[in-house]
Amino acid sequence: MTALVEARRLTKHFEIGRNQTVHAVDDVSLSIDAEEIVGLVGESGSGKSTFGKTLVGLHNRTSGEAFYRGELLPPKYRPADFQRHAKHMQMIFQDPYSSLNPRMTVGEIVGEGLRLHSNLSSTGVRERVADWLHRVGLQSDHMSRYPHEFSGGQRQRIGVARALILEPEFVVCDEPISALDVSVQAQVVNLLDELKRSMGLTLLFIAHDLSMVRYVSDRMAVMYLGSLVEIGPANDVFFEPKHPYTQLLVSSNPEPDPVTERARGPTEMHGEIPSSINIPPGCRFAGRCPKVMDVCRETTPTMLPLRDVGSDRAVACHLYS
Numbered sequence: 001m002t003a004l005v006e007a008r009r010l011t012k013h014f015e016i017g018r019n020q021t022v023h024a025v026d027d028v029s030l031s032i033d034a035e036e037i038v039g040l041v042g043e044s045g046s047g048k049s050t051f052g053k054t055l056v057g058l059h060n061r062t063s064g065e066a067f068y069r070g071e072l073l074p075p076k077y078r079p080a081d082f083q084r085h086a087k088h089m090q091m092i093f094q095d096p097y098s099s100l101n102p103r104m105t106v107g108e109i110v111g112e113g114l115r116l117h118s119n120l121s122s123t124g125v126r127e128r129v130a131d132w133l134h135r136v137g138l139q140s141d142h143m144s145r146y147p148h149e150f151s152g153g154q155r156q157r158i159g160v161a162r163a164l165i166l167e168p169e170f171v172v173c174d175e176p177i178s179a180l181d182v183s184v185q186a187q188v189v190n191l192l193d194e195l196k197r198s199m200g201l202t203l204l205f206i207a208h209d210l211s212m213v214r215y216v217s218d219r220m221a222v223m224y225l226g227s228l229v230e231i232g233p234a235n236d237v238f239f240e241p242k243h244p245y246t247q248l249l250v251s252s253n254p255e256p257d258p259v260t261e262r263a264r265g266p267t268e269m270h271g272e273i274p275s276s277i278n279i280p281p282g283c284r285f286a287g288r289c290p291k292v293m294d295v296c297r298e299t300t301p302t303m304l305p306l307r308d309v310g311s312d313r314a315v316a317c318h319l320y321s
Contacts, residue, residue, distance in 0.1 A: 002070045003031035004202050005055065005089075005170050010064035012047075012054045016277075023276050024050040026226040027064070029306075034169070037196065037203040039217030039234060041210055041249065045273050047226040048206045049094070052172040055204070056089045057081065068170070086117050090163040094175040096155035100147040106133070107143030110161045117166060132161040136191060153184035157191065164195060170202045178208060185209075189216050210253045214238040219312075222246045225273055225284040228306065232313035242315040244289045283318065293318060 007030045014022040025047045032038050040048050053059045055066055057077040066073045068088060074081050090113075093099035100109055111129040114120055120128065130140035136157040147155055156176055163171055173192065177185040193216060195201060207213050213220055213234065220237040222230040222245065230243040241247045248269050271288045274280050280287060282297040289296065295318050306314035307321065 003067070004034040004036075004069060005204075006031040006067040007051075007055055008065040008067070010051065010054060010066060011062045012050055012059055013062045020277050023226050023279050025054060028223070028226075028228045030221060030228065030231070032170070032202055032204060034202055035196075035200050036219065037205055037217045039213035039220045040204060040206045040223060041208065041213050041220060042223035043249075043273050044208075045225070045276065046223040047276070048223055049174050051223070052091070052174050052204055052206055056091055056170075056172055057085065058091065083117065086113065086168075087166050088168050089170045089172075090166065090168040091172045091174060092156075092159050092163045092176045095179055096152050096159055097147075097179070099159055100155060102147055104146075105143060106138075106145055106147070106150075106158055109147070109158060110143075110165055113162065113166045128165060129161075132165045135195070136161045137187075151184075152180050153187060156180060156184075156188050160188070160191065160195075164199070164201075167199065169200075171204075173203055173205045173207075175206050175208065177212065185212065192216065210238060210250060222249065225279070226276060227284060228316065229285070230313075230315045230317075231306065232311070236311060236313060242309055242313065242320065243285075243317050244291045244319070245285050248290075291319060295321075 007028055009027045009029055010025060011027055012025040014024060016022055028051055040051070042048050050059060054061055057073065061075040068085065107126065107129050110132060111125045114125045114128055129143060133140055133142055138154065138157055147158070150158065177188050180188060189212060192203070196203060205213060205216055217234040219231060220234040221228055222237070222243065224245050230237060230241065230246045237246060238250060241250050252269060269288065274284065274287065282299060283301055286292045286296040301316045301318050306316045308314050309320055
C-alpha cells in the first residue's frame, strides 16, 4: 500500500554565513499512511518542526525526496505548487499568539484559504467559516472579532479552523499545545482526535509531552539532533523504549508506571543537546549516552537504515547491530 505522505532521506540545512551550516534535518525517512497519526518527539533543537515544515514545502529541501500519494513533491515550491497542494496539506502552528495576523478579523483569518483556493461567493465563505467556528467550539459572531480578544486556547481553535476549513487530507500539527494550560491542552487534543475521526485526517503530531503524544498517536517517532533514532507503535515506544535516548526521554516523563505506580527509572539527562552547527563524530548521542561504546564514537548509526527490531519497531543504535 502506498503511503499518503512519505519522506525519503529528507535533509534540510541552513547556511548562516562564514561557511557555517546548521544541520537541522539529516537523512530522515518516514512514511505516514492514510488516517494515521504519527507523533514526533524529541528535545528542543532536535529538528522536529523543521522536518514538518520541509515536508509540506514551507522550507526548501536541501536533498532527499518527499511524496504525496506517490507523487514526488518539488524541492522548492513555486506559487503554483502552494496553490495546488494547499487543499491537501496544511499546518497548525505552535504559537497561537504570533501565528494569527492581529490586523485581520477571525472571519478573515479562517476564511482566507477559501478565498484563495475555492470558487465560493462571499456569502458562501461566511457560511463555511461560521460552520467551522462551531465545529471547533466557537461561535459565529466571533467572526467580527480580532485575535487579541481571545484566550490562548481559543486562538489555537481558530488556528485549527483555519488549517482544516479546506478539508485537507494531511495536517502537520507543530506543537499545537505547548503554549497552552494543561486543561486546555486536553481540549485541543480531543478536538483534533474528534475531527480526525469525522474527517479521516492524517496527522504528523509534533510535541514535547510524550504522554500526550502516546494518547493521540498510532505510531511514535523520536528525533535527536536532526536524525530519526526510533520509531514504532506509540504504546510500545513509550512503555518499552529501545534507544537509550528514548529511554531517558520516557523516564523523565512525569506519568507514573501503571504497574508500580511510581515514576519510571532515572530522570536525569546529562549535558545539553550539541550544536547542530558542529555535529559530533560518530553517534550524535554518544556524549550523553549512559550505554556508550567505542564504536559509538566512530560510526554514526543514524546515517544507516534504521534496524528492524521486530513488532514494527526500528531503531538506529549500535546496541542492536
